[in-house]
Amino acid sequence: MHFNLTEGVDLSIIKTSQFKTNQIIVNFATTQTEKYITARSLLADVMETSTQKYPTQTALARREAELYGMYLGTNASRIGNLHNIKIRASFLNDQYSQSGLLNQVIETLGELIFRPLVNDGKFDEATFNTQKTNLASSITSLNDDKQYYASMELRKLFFDNDSAMQIPSFGRVSDLEGLTAAKLVDVYQEMITHDKINIVLLGDVDEQQALADFSQLKFSPREIKDTTVLYRQALHEVFEKEEKQELKQSKLNLAYRLPVYFQDTKYYAAIVMNGILGGTPLSKLFVNVREKESLAYYANSNFNAFNGVLTIQTGIESQNKGKAIKLIKQQVAAVELGDFSDELLQEVKDGLVHHFLSGLDSSSNGAERALMNDMFDNEKTIDEVVGAINAVDADAVVEVAKLLKLQAVYFLNGESI
Amino acid sequence: MEKHQYSRFNETIYSQKMDNGLLVQVLPKKDFHKAYAILTVDFGSIDRTFVPKGQTDMITIPDGIAHFLEHKMFEKEDHDAFDLFGKLGADSNAFTSFTQTSYLFSGSDHIHENLDVLLDFVQDPYFSAKTVEKEKGIIGQEISMYDDDPNWRLYFGILGNIYPQDPMHIDIAGTKETIAKISADDLYTTYNTFYQPNNMNLFIVGNVEPEATIQWVEANQQAKQFDEPTDVEVSFELNAPDGSDVIPFRTLEMDVSRPKVMVGIRGLKEIEPGREGLKYRIAVELLLDTLFDDTSDKYLELYDNGTIDDSFSYNFEMQRGFHFAYFSADTDDTERFSDEIVDILEHANDYLVQGQDRFENLKRSILGRMIGMMDSPEAISNRYAGKLFGNTNLLDEVEILESVTFDDVLSVIPEFIQPAGISVFHIIPRNN
Incomplete structure (x- = not known):
């Protein structure tokens, strides 16, 4: 209430x-x-x-x-x-x-x-x-x-x-x-x-x-101005940086602009796309970069729906940098081309539905979700959320994947100094 | 099937031991959306010397096998169990500790099928020379990653001090050198010895119907052939039970921004497994809370004079065959920190008596946290420690907590805090 x-x-x-x-x-x-x-x-x-x-x-x-x-x-x-x-x-x-x-x-x-x-x-x-x-x-x-x-x-x-x-x-x-x-x-x-x-x-x-x-808590009334909550930025050139530190494992991270936001019609397509690319253990990055090639201990992606950015992070051996970048770009290109099975699409959606439902089993998570809904005036029933995830099809995934634009590559080189 | 009601908490646990010895326990939560199931083998990284099933002499296997086995269990000749859970919309995972290996899934649909997948993949091993070789690369990366983690190095640093000749000082994943020696045959030998149903238990919490769930497990087990169960013979003897091998102090240089320090204390008294063991654990935890938690005057003094900050933490771990506590912080003055902690430990009796007026509130605070954990299927089932604490669960633990008196806590001081068990480990920035 x-x-x-x-x-x-x-x-x-x-x-x-x-x-x-x-x-x-x-x-x-x-x-x-x-x-x-x-x-x-x-x-x-x-x-x-x-x-x-x-x-x-x-x-x-x-x-x-x-x-x-x-x-x-x-x-x-x-x-x-x-x-x-x-x-x-x-x-x-x-x-x-x-x-x-x-x-x-x-x-x-x-x-x-x-x-x-x-x-x-x-x-x-x-x-x-x-x-x-x-x-x-x-x-x-x-x-x-x-x-x-x-x-x-x-x-x-x-x-x-x-x-x-x-x-x-x-x-x-x-x-x-x-x-x-x-x-x-x-x-x-x-x-x-x-x-x-x-x-x-x-x-x-x-x-x-x-x-x-x-x-009993005596808050004073306050006027709330309309603010732009969602962060957007224009495309810039691809910035690259490499840094050396004495480490056993190197870190290779990439950032893509993905201008899709919480509440957008494409929002659920974007989270499914992220799930296919690198957001789940079934994903392209996990299976192809980590498992098949044994190239990385971790390889995953994250989508932030308030900042319009998708990041990819991996932990690799220093000498594999070039190979890893190539493989990562191949995975992104594959999703853009629709090169993923219906089966994977379904599994990712089932996994997202499970995550959503199991989030309802944590009281702190439930409170956070309610807070977001209030702040965005975005009340959705359980069935509506599950329905929206299930409604995402391969075309919708391809469409949001095409919006990905590489903007930054950071490499923490752990090669002995 | 046995039914144990905990009416105070509106919870019921159903349990049944299968004919093959597998213990199954179910705690239904009907308002929940998911179910969480965890299958635990009483076998961890320290169990490296044992009599293989069907043989008579002890062998010693390379360090890291328990964890290696955990990784390899998922992979089968023509599929990966991970994918089977994925197809059923479930999450799965596994972890290995010093004394246990656990496999789990969490799902909100197809619970019967997911349970079958869990039992089937853990009970049907497939190891080949090729897949074993490939895994060495993946686990090697995992070890490297932990090597770069100062907090992990700090933890294993102190374990290296208090258990210098015992397997607890070795990374649970082993080292690159030890895993290089692991073969498919080693995995089969180990598997056949430890992964017997009578050495395992299954705990399920969440939106399930208990009778049906237990029947599903029963049907799954009855459809399989198991060898006659044997008792697992593991050799675990501490190198020096009196703690005479404890290294009092070591320092590591590492690329960190601030120094880190950990004080460790090894428990030298042998604690019998069972309910009494759990009572001992709770009494030690209450002791540490009274001495070190943020309700104590000493905490405030140390915080205000800069000896500790919010990075300060402490913990007590009790596993099969050993127990220890540790206290850690990021601090610019590592020596002052370790001196202060050791001083409190050495005068524990005085500090405890000074804190007696807080004792009931601290108990109440732990009670609150335990009841809070009952909201989490993961917390309830992961906390279950099987034989170690006499098959007690989180709900039983509340009763034991309430029975612990101030005198019980006083009496664990001389048992737990002995100067021979105390040690200090520092990590200092490389360029200092």
Whole structure:
């Protein structure tokens, strides 16, 4: 059921007795700007550390333990051009814990949202400094995960230089330097006053009671401007980059522009096409690059329907780079030419249907799905989604495959230096 | 068929042992869309010395066979089992640990056929010299990939310290040198010894009808011929049960941005398998939570003075024949981290008593997490550890958790924390 708590603040309650745990997501969304991505990421970290009532992370952690080990956390993420601060709570149904747990959880969420540890116009300095240092360290440490590192380098090549897409949703170390405990309060004020807010509650709850509990959270009304959520960019030349590091396994990643978006009529054709190309273990990349040629330990593709990009990633031996690129391009060309069996098409569709249905068996996944539907005003029934996947035919797959345009090739060369 | 009701959680587990010894358990979840089934063999990477079925003398096989076998089980003479699941719209996977090998699928349709595929591919081996050679390339890549992963190196670094002469310090996949020695014959010998139905169990959770599901399995098994079951004879003796071989400290240089550190502690007391073993595990977990989790004052002190950050984590692992705990973090001051952790371990009694007021809430917190896991077919069935914990499941575990007292936790301290079992491993950036 949908409720409007105040202008710009929507609540959806999905009542289900399928699970023993309930989920809440409170999502704050705004159009991303280069200036605020890192600041908002830090804000998310600072907010989950302490509040006026729970002034240390230990105090907050003790509260969470008391509430049957509820999970409470915040993170920064991106959907197309939107930057989101997401607060998530996961906790037991009253039936398996105690009566009134939902109310106590919402109260604790309210502390986190409305009563951060701010004094004299500044976040608590000690908390601020620790979280700033920790965010810098964790961003730096990400470079140690080479698959991740390669994907970040690829994104820098793919996205336009002046686009905020250059910056990961959790921010950049260089942007942290100028931030102060006072400036972060401005970022918080901006978020709490102007962001579009979507709240989702999924679980075995009494809807009227839950609505009353949420109504205790006093959000101010806000005007929501129309924003372009989906990110589009013009074609550019193919950018290539190669880098050497001392590694046993090399990484070869490719990015294609694929201007098909969530809610487009071609959306389901695009996810089926991705499934045939590299999104499943039955796919062309998996079977031909990994299995038949033993060329790679992993070879797969990903489609992002908010940014219009399809990426391919592989882990290979350095000397096989040329052979791997050739094989990958052959697989893309084969899909464009319709060179795949009806059987494979059917298997990919069955697999996608299974993934969709099995996603309904996870309460956190269910809450995320409801959030997306609310943000895009895109409510589809289970049958509609299954029907849309099944309706994709070979022609539709070929048609979207023809939209693929290679834009970037990144190679992390692990050859001994 | 046996039926065990857990009315407090609205769950029922149905179980039956097949004539050939295969234990089948079903936990139906009627609101769910999918079913998840996992077939586990009581055989893992450390089981390298054993008496082959039908013989009398112990042999030792190359490291990495359990994992190699797991990869090769999918491939048959004229097809791949992976594709059969794919045709049925199901996902399939497999994994190998130190002591177990598991094969699984998850599907939302054709569950009967998928179950047949699962049982048939695991019970019908096909290995040839050619396919074995090809697999060496794929697994070699997998090993290389893990070699580049600092967290994996850290984990096996500490295992190399606490079990320097035991098979736990060797990568589950083996090494490029050991897998080079594996032959199709080795795979058959190993398979015939360990993959006997009486050494396996099948756990199914999800949208299934329990009686029919058990009948499907029964029909599948009755249609096959199995040799007379034999008891598996594995030799697993720790090189030095008193921990005298523990290496206290080692450092590795690697291309990392920040130093990494892991403190390990090897449990030196032999723990009998069964329910008591599970109780021991829960008591140790409660001990570690009281000493190290983010509700403790010490945690806050270490966090605030920069000794730890959000990368700090700890874990306790208990498998057949051994158990250990580890504490890790990315930190600029590896020495300070290891000193602090070792200090807490050495004064565990004092810290535990200081934390007694948090004990009931920490139990409640673990209870909440256990009930939360009941929402996940994967968590319920993957957590089942068979004989190791006396065939108990997640639902039984709640009862055991509730029976653990503060005194139980106090009494595991001298059993688990012994100075001889403590060790430290550092990874430092190469250019330092």
